Amino acid sequence: MRSRTLARKEQPLAEAQVREMLAAKGLRATKRRMAVARIIAAAAQPVGVKEIHRRLSRTDSTVGLATVYRALAVLEDAGVARRQPRVGSDSAQYAPAPPAAAGGGQVVCSRCGKTESIGDLPEFASIRSTVARNSKFAAAEQSLYIIADCRNERCG
Numbered sequence: 294m295r296s297r298t299l300a301r302k303e304q305p306l307a308e309a310q311v312r313e314m315l316a317a318k319g320l321r322a323t324k325r326r327m328a329v330a331r332i333i334a335a336a337a338q339p340v341g342v343k344e345i346h347r348r349l350s351r352t353d354s355t356v357g358l359a360t361v362y363r364a365l366a367v368l369e370d371a372g373v374a375r376r377q378p379r380v381g382s383d384s385a386q387y388a389p390a391p392p393a394a395a396g397g398g399q400v401v402c403s404r405c406g407k408t409e410s411i412g413d414l415p416e417f418a419s420i421r422s423t424v425a426r427n428s429k430f431a432a433a434e435q436s437l438y439i440i441a442d443c444r445n446e447r448c449g
Contacts, residue, residue, distance in 0.1 A: 314371045329364040339386035398437030405448040
């Protein structure tokens with residue numbers, strides 16, 4: 294049986310974990326940061342900034358778009374959220390960050406935006422070794438995005 298959303302194999306972080314991750318970076322777990330983290334964790338697919346703002350505005354009409362951008366930057370820095378490209382757009386979308394050791398990649402549908410995790414493939418170790426051998430960089434982490442067309446009949 295195939296999972297509808299493979300990108301959610303990892304369980305979303307619990308609020309206590311989010312608070313710990315923020316504290317580890319010396320950051321406060323503000324009401325709005327936690328609300329943004331909950332929206333990202335609850336979404337079935339990666340969600341854009343404007344959609345996060347729209348959802349937040351339902352319960353807090355005073356929240357501005359700049360606040361959402363700041364909260365996302367903090368959550369990304371703390372390792373709670375992961376920014377990823379939005380196919381066919383200059384904007385980004387956000388999803389829960391995978392566990393730090395997981396690494397991995399994702400396949401993103403160019404038509405509907407559906408995202409599936411492909412995990413940490415053995416080939417990634419080879420890529421990290423090649424980068425270390427052929428450059429002045431040591432890969433701290435990697436992410437791979439493959440843009441493709443999904444096989445969903447309703448896509449498009």
